[in-house]
Amino acid sequence: MNIGIIGLGSIGQMLVKAFCKSGAVAPEELVVFNRTREKADNLRAAYDLKIADTAQAVCNQVDIVFVCTKPLEILPLLRTLSIPAKTHVVSVAAGVSIADLESVHTGSVSKVIPTVTSSELRGVSLFACSERLSSEQREQLKWLLSRIGVAQEIAEEEIETATILTSSAPGLIAGILESYAQAAVRKTPALSIEIAREMLVETMLGTATLLQNEKLGFDQLIERVATKGGITEEGLRVLGKTLPKGFDELFDMTASKHDMLKQMIHKQNSTL
Numbered sequence: 193m194n195i196g197i198i199g200l201g202s203i204g205q206m207l208v209k210a211f212c213k214s215g216a217v218a219p220e221e222l223v224v225f226n227r228t229r230e231k232a233d234n235l236r237a238a239y240d241l242k243i244a245d246t247a248q249a250v251c252n253q254v255d256i257v258f259v260c261t262k263p264l265e266i267l268p269l270l271r272t273l274s275i276p277a278k279t280h281v282v283s284v285a286a287g288v289s290i291a292d293l294e295s296v297h298t299g300s301v302s303k304v305i306p307t308v309t310s311s312e313l314r315g316v317s318l319f320a321c322s323e324r325l326s327s328e329q330r331e332q333l334k335w336l337l338s339r340i341g342v343a344q345e346i347a348e349e350e351i352e353t354a355t356i357l358t359s360s361a362p363g364l365i366a367g368i369l370e371s372y373a374q375a376a377v378r379k380t381p382a383l384s385i386e387i388a389r390e391m392l393v394e395t396m397l398g399t400a401t402l403l404q405n406e407k408l409g410f411d412q413l414i415e416r417v418a419t420k421g422g423i424t425e426e427g428l429r430v431l432g433k434t435l436p437k438g439f440d441e442l443f444d445m446t447a448s449k450h451d452m453l454k455q456m457i458h459k460q461n462s463t464l
């Protein structure tokens with residue numbers, strides 16, 4: 193199976209690494225193109241993949257192509273290409289809908305929201321497929337994504353909120369952890385920030401492993417940690433006062449950003 197990847201930024205490079213690391217795809221089955229050639233050359237130093245000279249050349253030789261450019265770059269790019277109808281076009285762009293993709297490609301299209309943690313073969317890739325997809329194309333996509341983590345099929349109307357739980361989450365969690373570590377050091381300046389960060393990372397790994405291996409609910413883990421009348425209880429009380437409002441605002445603001453992006457994409461598509 194030949195797989196194309198157009199756009200080798202953070203997520204395009206992650207897909208190359210994850211597909212190769214998982215063994216889902218042999219490097220020589222990958223055909224890549226990036227606007228700036230250097231990124232492709234750097235990847236080629238590690239993986240024996242094919243570098244195409246143009247995005248069109250990628251589309252001419254693959255069964256499925258992952259387009260990993262930014263949301264406002266994808267439709268203008270796809271409009272310049274003559275993509276064979278049999279080629280399955282997969283967009284990873286937040287805010288670009290299946291209908292948008294169907295307006296620029298006559299064949300099968302899908303929307304995938306990957307996550308950077310798939311470079312460790314962990315995390316959730318969200319996917320939504322167009323009705324044009326054959327069952328073989330859908331199974332192929334699901335199989336590829338399940339090799340690099342959990343492949344979660346999802347209705348398009350749920351994908352934006354789910355993106356915040358899966359794809360944005362590694363960045364958001366890193367932001368939360370940094371704030372957690374900084375607060376610890378403000379409280380106790382003798383504590384080194386590096387050690388505070390390391391302790392949090394190890395604790396996060398331990399927490400995730402415990403939740404998963406013992407199939408604990410969050411409430412069960414809380415009960416195990418928070419000794420009645422103890423210290424954690426006090427921390428949870430503070431979180432209960434501040435976090436719901438903060439998370440509601442986070443979901444509201446990221447939804448507004450999605451809406452803004454979609455408006456820009458629709459405007460762009462109607463003027464192209």
Ligand SMILES: NC(=O)c1ccc[n+]([C@@H]2O[C@H](COP(=O)([O-])OP(=O)(O)OC[C@H]3O[C@@H](n4cnc5c(N)ncnc54)[C@H](OP(=O)(O)O)[C@@H]3O)[C@@H](O)[C@H]2O)c1
Pocket residue numbers: 198199200201202203204225226227228231247260261262263265269284285286305306307308359
């Ligand atoms: N980062 C994430 O965690 C994540 C998760 C899920 C979905 N996404 C989606 O993935 C997409 C890419 O995000 P990113 O974070 O990877 O962005 P990025 O690091 O800026 O990568 C974008 C890449 O696209 C390349 N590019 C732009 N126009 C091109 C063209 N016409 N032909 C070939 N290559 C082109 C750029 O090349 P240059 O080297 O020339 O700039 C750059 O390497 C976005 O649509 C985003 O919504 C990202």
